[in-house]
Amino acid sequence: MTKETNLLLPGPQGQLEAILHQGDPALPMVVICHPHPLHQGTMHNKVVYMLSRAFAELSCSSLRFNYRGVGKSSGRYGKGEGESEDLLAVITWLHQHHSVHSLWLAGFSFGCYVVGRAAQQHPDKLQQLFMVAPAVNHLSFKQFDRFDYPLHIIHGDQDEVADYQAAYHWCQQLQSPAEFITVTGSSHFFHKKLLDLRQIIGDISASILDSSTIF
Secondary structure, three states, X not given: OOOEEEEEEEEOOEEEEXXXXXXXXXXXXXXXXXXXXXXXXXXXXXXXXXXXHHHHOOOOEEEEEOOOOOOOOOOOOOOOHHHHHHHHHHHHHHHHHOOOOOEEEEEEOHXXXXXXXXXXXXXXXXXEEEEEOOOOOOOOHHHOOOOOOOEEEEEEOOOOOOOHHHHHHHHHHOOOOEEXXXXXXXXXXXXXXXXXXXXXXXXXXXXXXXXXXXX
16 A cells, blocks of 8 residues: 555544545545444444545545544544544545545445445535444444445355344345445455455446446
8 A cells, every 4th residue: 555644633532633535536535433442343443444445446536544442542432423433524524625626435344334424414425335344232323224326245244243134134124225245254354355355346336436426
């Protein structure tokens, strides 16, 4: 990974620690949300890092950040609601300091809930949502009954943390179209399957970028 910059951004409870990967400014900016902060989740999580690599290989910019109370980020755990406020603050900062032609959001585990809440508030220019192993059995995903943006869900069928069947059932109940991709034999943290995850994310993203609908 090159062209990475460490940042401290303004957040609702103080500073937010972030890493920005600068890609082609004409391509989408992807904000990536990490897993549960009370279970050692940070922006350095290996799945989050692999997501950033997958987008970087397509020359997309990406930003991953630590929620309130994690690393150098100020504040305390916000039960998902506060972390979603952090995400919206990051999005606001990006629009103020970068030319964001289109915005994609990606989350892993708890990060999917953060992304889902923020997406319901219609951030400007949001065009794609990626959820990797959404923790549907641990958090209130039932409040998300539809999305106004294309949703791509990637989930391992041997996930020991985020229930695979619960995630699939939730996807089937959505009132808006969603793509559900199974990673056969994968655990929650994609042990020995990280390269498969990177390939899946890359293939989905490349297909979107090849279309004429991203701008």
